[in-house]
Amino acid sequence: MAKIVYVHTGGVGTPERSATPIYLATTAACMDVEVGIYFTVNGPTLLKKGVPETLIVPKYDGKGAPLRRFIDQAMEMGVKFYVCQPSLDLHGLTKDDLIDGVEMIGGAAFNDMALEADQVISF
Amino acid sequence: MAKIVYVHTGGVGTPERSATPIYLATTAACMDVEVGIYFTVNGPTLLKKGVPETLIVPKYDGKGAPLRRFIDQAMEMGVKFYVCQPSLDLHGLTKDDLIDGVEMIGGAAFNDMALEADQVISF
Amino acid sequence: MAKIVYVHTGGVGTPERSATPIYLATTAACMDVEVGIYFTVNGPTLLKKGVPETLIVPKYDGKGAPLRRFIDQAMEMGVKFYVCQPSLDLHGLTKDDLIDGVEMIGGAAFNDMALEADQVISF
Numbered sequence: 001m002a003k004i005v006y007v008h009t010g011g012v013g014t015p016e017r018s019a020t021p022i023y024l025a026t027t028a029a030c031m032d033v034e035v036g037i038y039f040t041v042n043g044p045t046l047l048k049k050g051v052p053e054t055l056i057v058p059k060y061d062g063k064g065a066p067l068r069r070f071i072d073q074a075m076e077m078g079v080k081f082y083v084c085q086p087s088l089d090l091h092g093l094t095k096d097d098l099i100d101g102v103e104m105i106g107g108a109a110f111n112d113m114a115l116e117a118d119q120v121i122s123f
Numbered sequence: 124m125a126k127i128v129y130v131h132t133g134g135v136g137t138p139e140r141s142a143t144p145i146y147l148a149t150t151a152a153c154m155d156v157e158v159g160i161y162f163t164v165n166g167p168t169l170l171k172k173g174v175p176e177t178l179i180v181p182k183y184d185g186k187g188a189p190l191r192r193f194i195d196q197a198m199e200m201g202v203k204f205y206v207c208q209p210s211l212d213l214h215g216l217t218k219d220d221l222i223d224g225v226e227m228i229g230g231a232a233f234n235d236m237a238l239e240a241d242q243v244i245s246f
Numbered sequence: 247m248a249k250i251v252y253v254h255t256g257g258v259g260t261p262e263r264s265a266t267p268i269y270l271a272t273t274a275a276c277m278d279v280e281v282g283i284y285f286t287v288n289g290p291t292l293l294k295k296g297v298p299e300t301l302i303v304p305k306y307d308g309k310g311a312p313l314r315r316f317i318d319q320a321m322e323m324g325v326k327f328y329v330c331q332p333s334l335d336l337h338g339l340t341k342d343d344l345i346d347g348v349e350m351i352g353g354a355a356f357n358d359m360a361l362e363a364d365q366v367i368s369f
Contacts, residue, residue: 002238004234004237004238007367007368007369009263009266009369016164016165016213017132017164017165020132020163020164020207020209020210023209023230024230024233024234027229027230027231027233027234028230028234030231031231031234031235033234033238040266041262041263041266041369042262042263057213058213059212059213059215060212060213060214060215061215064213084266086266086269087266089305089306090262090303090304090305090306090310091306092305092306092307106273107269107270107273107274108273108276108277110270110273111250111270111273111274111277111279112277114250114365114367115248115250115279115364115365117365118238119237119238119240119242119243119365120243120365120366120367121130121237121243121245122130122245122367122368122369123130123132123164123245125361127357127360127361139287139288139336140255140287140288143255143286143287143330143332143333146332146353147353147356147357150352150353150354150356150357151353151357153354154354154357154358156357156361180336181336182335182336182338183335183336183337183338184338187336241361242360242361242363242366243366244253244360244366244368245253245368246253246255246287246368
């Protein structure tokens with residue numbers, strides 16, 4: 001079974017970057033690929049409770065969807081959500097501040113996952 | 124034959140990010156590597172008709188070259204240009220708005236291409 | 247021996263992006279992985295003499311550490327630092343402007359290194 005790890009570094013300050021890696025991850029999971037997304041740098045801010053419901057993925061016509069929709073589709077397809085522990089620290093967040101279904105891992109576990117993957121694709 | 128897929132997420136708002144993946148792709152094509160660049164997130168805005176001619180890749184001495192020069196060199200070396208269909212939608216662009224020589228693909232085709240590549244390198 | 251190349255595109259304008267790839271590289275080197283970091287786009291500005299000592303990696307509580315600490319840990323673990331020659335030109339920098347221990351390479355050498363690596367992980 002093929003494996004892809006997406007890395008998501010963009011946070012609440014760049015909403016136009018928020019959905020693409022999650023959308024691609026969902027697409028890959030539909031293709032029977034084992035998929036994880038690693039939220040690091042500013043990425044964990046997207047997973048703070050309350051954010052996915054209110055952060056709108058911008059669209060030129062003003063009819064963007066909330067990020068929550070992309071996250072729900074990904075989780076329903078079995079995409080795994082991981083957050084980088086030191087990145088949480090940078091933002092003063094703890095695991096309890098995050099939405100359900102997110103696993104916290106450190107740098108070594110991420111590197112292991114990256115080496116086991118067929119591709120690591122960063123955003 | 125080795126294959127590299129470059130991912131280009133930067134758009135007209137970050138001109139200092141516009142040329143590097145295209146330059147590296149050209150270099151790889153010169154090394155007999157099969158190369159594609161996938162423009163996603165803000166990347167498709169770089170390929171809007173009229174943009175490459177007027178967007179100057181900034182240089183400290185004010186003598187930067189237009190992005191068009193980098194694109195032409197890449198296309199002459201056989202680098203393939205792909206745009207992400209949902210990203211076009213986000214910016215209100217259609218394929219007709221883009222310069223010639225760009226192919227539109229969806230997320231599944233991108234993931235397939237990524238899995239077939241030796242490396243995926245994102246910018 | 248596994249090999250990972252990290253790509254670092256963020257510069258002095260995005261201090262919150264400065265440490266993560268260096269930290270992950272150090273972690274990988276501790277895992278007996280052969281590791282290099284390729285500083286390109288804005289990345290080389292982080293390596294200008296005087297910058298690592300004064301650039302503080304921001305932390306929510308205002309107690310961030312200087313980037314130098316992350317760089318020293320990486321170099322002590324054997325992480326190789328590479329800068330992209332054309333990116334130096336963009337910023338008007340030369341190798342002499344950079345801290346010790348950094349090697350300058352061109353696009354072809356980077357592509358070779360990327361193709362030889364098990365993963366290329368961009369930031």
